[in-house]
Amino acid sequence: MTGTSDPPLTDLLQRSAAGDGAARDQVWHQVHDRLRRLAQARLAKESAAQCQPTELVHEAYLKLADLELAPRDREHFYAIAANAMRQVLVDQARARNRAKRGGGQPAVTLNSRFADGAPPVVDVLDIDRAIRALEQADARKARAVVLSYFGGLTDDEVAETLSVSPATIKRDLRTARAWLATALDADH
Amino acid sequence: MQQGDFQRLERWFERALACDAGERDALVRELTERDAELGRRLAAMLAADNRDADPVRGAIGTAVGENTPLPRAIGPFEVIRRLGAGGMGVVYLCRRRDHDFDQQVAVKRLGAAGDSDFARQRLRMERRVLAGLRHPNIAQLIDGGEDDDGTPYVAMEYVEGETIDRFAARQALNVRGRVKLFLALCEALQFAHRNLVVHRDIKAANVQIDRHGQLKLLDFGIAKLLGAVEANTEVPTVAASMTPHYASPEQVRGEPVGPASDIYSMGVLLYELLSGRRPYEINTTRATEVERIVCESAPPALPGRGMADLDSIVACAMHKDPARRYASAAEFGDDLARWLDGRPVHARADSTLYRLQRLVRRHPFGAATTALISVLLIGFGSVMAWQAGELAKQRDAAETEARVANETSDFLIELFAVSDPRESNPADVRARDLLERAAERLPEQLASDPLGRARLMHVIGLAFSNLGDQDRGIELLSQALGLREIHAGPESAETADSLNRLGNIHRRFGRLVEAEPMLVRALQWRQVNGPVDHDLADSYNNVGLLQNDLGHYVQAEQTLRRSIELHRQVGGPETEQVTAPLHNLSLSLRRQGRLDEARTASMEALSIKRAAGDWSLSSLAVTLAALANIERERGDLPAALAHSEESLELREEVFGRDNVMIASGLVTHAEILNALGRSKDAERLTREAVALHESAGTLDSLRAAGVRLALGRLLIAQSRPDAARAVLQPALASAARELPEGSPELERFRAALSEASRQAE
Numbered sequence: 001m002t003g004t005s006d007p008p009l010t011d012l013l014q015r016s017a018a019g020d021g022a023a024r025d026q027v028w029h030q031v032h033d034r035l036r037r038l039a040q041a042r043l044a045k046e047s048a049a050q051c052q053p054t055e056l057v058h059e060a061y062l063k064l065a066d067l068e069l070a071p072r073d074r075e076h077f078y079a080i081a082a083n084a085m086r087q088v089l090v091d092q093a094r095a096r097n098r099a100k101r102g103g104g105q106p107a108v109t110l111n112s113r114f115a116d117g118a119p120p121v122v123d124v125l126d127i128d129r130a131i132r133a134l135e136q137a138d139a140r141k142a143r144a145v146v147l148s149y150f151g152g153l154t155d156d157e158v159a160e161t162l163s164v165s166p167a168t169i170k171r172d173l174r175t176a177r178a179w180l181a182t183a184l185d186a187d188h
Numbered sequence: 189m190q191q192g193d194f195q196r197l198e199r200w201f202e203r204a205l206a207c208d209a210g211e212r213d214a215l216v217r218e219l220t221e222r223d224a225e226l227g228r229r230l231a232a233m234l235a236a237d238n239r240d241a242d243p244v245r246g247a248i249g250t251a252v253g254e255n256t257p258l259p260r261a262i263g264p265f266e267v268i269r270r271l272g273a274g275g276m277g278v279v280y281l282c283r284r285r286d287h288d289f290d291q292q293v294a295v296k297r298l299g300a301a302g303d304s305d306f307a308r309q310r311l312r313m314e315r316r317v318l319a320g321l322r323h324p325n326i327a328q329l330i331d332g333g334e335d336d337d338g339t340p341y342v343a344m345e346y347v348e349g350e351t352i353d354r355f356a357a358r359q360a361l362n363v364r365g366r367v368k369l370f371l372a373l374c375e376a377l378q379f380a381h382r383n384l385v386v387h388r389d390i391k392a393a394n395v396q397i398d399r400h401g402q403l404k405l406l407d408f409g410i411a412k413l414l415g416a417v418e419a420n421t422e423v424p425t426v427a428a429s430m431t432p433h434y435a436s437p438e439q440v441r442g443e444p445v446g447p448a449s450d451i452y453s454m455g456v457l458l459y460e461l462l463s464g465r466r467p468y469e470i471n472t473t474r475a476t477e478v479e480r481i482v483c484e485s486a487p488p489a490l491p492g493r494g495m496a497d498l499d500s501i502v503a504c505a506m507h508k509d510p511a512r513r514y515a516s517a518a519e520f521g522d523d524l525a526r527w528l529d530g531r532p533v534h535a536r537a538d539s540t541l542y543r544l545q546r547l548v549r550r551h552p553f554g555a556a557t558t559a560l561i562s563v564l565l566i567g568f569g570s571v572m573a574w575q576a577g578e579l580a581k582q583r584d585a586a587e588t589e590a591r592v593a594n595e596t597s598d599f600l601i602e603l604f605a606v607s608d609p610r611e612s613n614p615a616d617v618r619a620r621d622l623l624e625r626a627a628e629r630l631p632e633q634l635a636s637d638p639l640g641r642a643r644l645m646h647v648i649g650l651a652f653s654n655l656g657d658q659d660r661g662i663e664l665l666s667q668a669l670g671l672r673e674i675h676a677g678p679e680s681a682e683t684a685d686s687l688n689r690l691g692n693i694h695r696r697f698g699r700l701v702e703a704e705p706m707l708v709r710a711l712q713w714r715q716v717n718g719p720v721d722h723d724l725a726d727s728y729n730n731v732g733l734l735q736n737d738l739g740h741y742v743q744a745e746q747t748l749r750r751s752i753e754l755h756r757q758v759g760g761p762e763t764e765q766v767t768a769p770l771h772n773l774s775l776s777l778r779r780q781g782r783l784d785e786a787r788t789a790s791m792e793a794l795s796i797k798r799a800a801g802d803w804s805l806s807s808l809a810v811t812l813a814a815l816a817n818i819e820r821e822r823g824d825l826p827a828a829l830a831h832s833e834e835s836l837e838l839r840e841e842v843f844g845r846d847n848v849m850i851a852s853g854l855v856t857h858a859e860i861l862n863a864l865g866r867s868k869d870a871e872r873l874t875r876e877a878v879a880l881h882e883s884a885g886t887l888d889s890l891r892a893a894g895v896r897l898a899l900g901r902l903l904i905a906q907s908r909p910d911a912a913r914a915v916l917q918p919a920l921a922s923a924a925r926e927l928p929e930g931s932p933e934l935e936r937f938r939a940a941l942s943e944a945s946r947q948a949e
Contacts (some may be wrong), residue, residue, distance in 0.1 A: 089248065120464075124550045137191055137193075150248065171202070174237065175198055177236070178234070179238070182232040184244070
């Protein structure tokens with residue numbers, strides 16, 4: 001659990017749900033921090049490419065939310081965790097790019113020897129940029145994408161979190177997925 | 189993108205999703221007219237929606253995995269760095285810890301997500317497969333086991349190099365260099381197949397050239413041991429992990445695969461290596477789409493001149509039907525080696541049909557609206573029916589001994605192909621002894637397989653006659669014909685083949701009375717029963733030649749034009765096959781006095797032969813001589829002399845100075861020298877030609893008669909009528925024996941003789 005100096009997560013979530021910006025930041029930091037450490041520990045144990053963010057987020061959820069959350073809080077938490085996950089990956093990608101620029105080992109690109117023929121490998125930073133562009137055009141679809149892709153939520157969970165019907169979310173995600181793919185192609 | 193634009197795009201996208209494919213295209217066009225950028229975007233979105241794979245989700249999954257801190261060690265190997273991640277696990281560059289020598293290895297280790305029973309089985313399989321394969325062109329298994337926490341791994345030879353395509357590009361290798369490089373892959377695969385291992389994932393990325401220029405085949409990750417029982421669950425997984433560009437038709441259909449599937453993928457790789465692009469554009473991972481492209485479309489021909497043989501080789505390897513591909517990687521490599529040596533490739537035999545199929549696919553039956561296409565299709569119908577029969581026959585043959593005999597015969601034919609100077613380089617001509625020995629042993633060969641024996645006799649007979657020994661040639665070909673008439677039937681493709689060849693040899697040596705019924709019978713059989721192919725066109729050509737010899741030049745012209753038309757219909761306008769009838773057409777035109785048309789036809793034949801590059805020298809010589817004659821008659825003596833000199837040099841190079849095959853070239857050259865006023869040189873060369881016929885024992889042939897006719901005319905021109913009569917009288921006697929009464933060719937002899945007599949008076 002969190003250290004004694006930190007307010008309990010439940011409180012923070014409830015306060016942030018009520019519009020307390022400072023409380024929301026605190027939740028975010030906690031989640032982000034936990035996720036990052038979790039990701040590293042987990043990955044150090046050797047998790048391969050197939051390791052989905054879903055598992056990490058759920059694990060983070062279990063570790064962080066060792067508490068009874070109201071349904072509304074749980075949804076809120078998912079949203080925060082998904083964004084934190086996205087941020088963890090973006091930060092790491094940036095760090096890696098900095099390391100590359102700084103010399104050292106040339107990175108073996110995934111599409112060279114081991115993933116030839118697979119769909120083109122896309123950088124997380126490009127995805128992040130594309131999602132930002134989507135946020136400008138259609139904020140709800142962007143949120144649905146983050147929840148689904150980085151949070152690993154099911155369509156129904158995304159619908160519940162965003163308070164719209166599952167049918168709408170399915171449509172949103174289908175459109176967003178196609179749109180993101182073209183936005184990524186346009187980058188290349 | 190502005191909110192408004194996005195919402196418009198979304199509305200169009202949702203509308204398009206509700207439509208069928210045709211209506212979608214119309215919608216895209218409609219939007220494109222209003223707003224080109226939005227239209228392009230809509231098309232791209234629909235294409236992305238149509239793909240099964242989701243690049244965004246895939247990339248996020250990869251990103252999570254990529255941030256892995258390195259393990260310090262795997263088993264006895266110290267990890268240096270991560271090389272990449274594959275379908276089942278991560279590959280690390282490692283160094284062996286417990287040895288003095290510093291050996292770098294690539295260690296593949298299952299990841300947590302890949303740690304299923306299935307993945308473990310696969311890795312164990314890879315280990316077992318690799319353990320049995322020790323070959324210089326296969327990346328070697330070094331070790332395998334389980335590390336401290338029980339995760340299985342395999343350690344392989346680390347190949348520090350680049351992929352075969354990049355290597356070839358960086359070294360700027362030419363076509364020959366690329367083919368040579370590829371031969372090592374044939375060896376590696378042949379070795380694997382012989383050890384009952386099918387690789388199943390041959391692609392450029394798995395074929396690396398190391399720092400020493402050595403080719404290494406990598407990644408037996410989805411290899412299969414032939415005969416091993418496959419779990420049903422494996423099929424979709426293999427389908428998902430292979431690369432669609434290289435996948436064979438049977439692979440994309442999820443059918444069981446064997447070595448033939450590797451041969452197919454090798455064909456794709458060779459295509460890529462030779463052309464710089466892949467045979468198919470596959471922009472989709474949707475299984476049904478991939479299957480449609482791979483199983484139904486035909487790859488475009490290899491671009492570039494002089495690639496016809498390599499195109500046939502690639503086409504043979506990439507045949508849709510596994511049974512029609514090269515039977516082994518070794519055969520594939522052998523055919524490439526034949527190409528490198530300038531010998532005829534086996535794949536060529538299959539290619540006529542292949543090209544036809546390609547043509548049929550380009551003109552689907554529903555689109556046959558023009559008269560031309562419907563005319564073509566009549567021919568294609570019979571080809572397709574014939575092909576079906578042929579396939580059935582091949583399948584049956586596989587179970588019988590006849591096939592073994594066929595293979596024996598194939599082997600020998602290959603051996604003898606070398607001793608046919610028309611098909612090979614002068615260096616290979618000294619094969620007469622080999623032929624003699626083979627002919628002596630013939631009676632004991634293939635006693636149980638009369639058709640195989642006939643085939644052998646046929647080929648040896650052809651080789652003899654091509655070497656200038658017509659008697660031995662005719663003897664063997666006649667025996668082959670006899671066997672075929674009995675065992676394949678008088679009305680069979682084999683018999684027609686024998687009649688065509690034998691008739692042509694009789695014709696070539698001037699025995700037109702024997703030649704005519706044979707050539708006509710062969711042509712008739714092929715017109716009625718055979719496919720529209722080069723053989724049919726060849727029959728027309730031989731009959732046209734006969735008509736030329738008989739002096740029926742107008743008929744000959746028609747027959748030869750038909751031959752040209754058929755060759756082009758089958759092999760395209762520039763097909764090398766068309767050069768023979770073109771050459772012969774120029775002869776009929778010349779005899780009709782249409783010299784400019786004759787020159788055009790002859791030049792066309794010459795340019796196709798020269799463009800083909802590896803065209804046989806003697807054939808080039810024949811066309812050059814014909815052109816020389818035409819130029820002489822047109823009065824362009826310098827051009828005539830140049831063509832004739834080149835022709836004679838080529839003939840001497842192939843046959844040697846004292847071979848009867850150069851006699852006609854000597855006469856051509858002599859006639860030009862005579863026209864230039866060098867009558868003594870002309871006489872000397874012509875007498876040389878007569879002497880060659882004398883020592884070859886062909887002095888009473890129609891050919892020799894033609895040479896003596898030329899000599900007689902030279903002597904008349906020198907006002908030596910007695911000497912002229914002395915050579916013209918026996919010449920007329922032989923000609924009268926071979927040519928029917930009233931033939932204009934025969935008249936040429938009579939005219940010369942009566943002129944000599946007038947001069948004597």
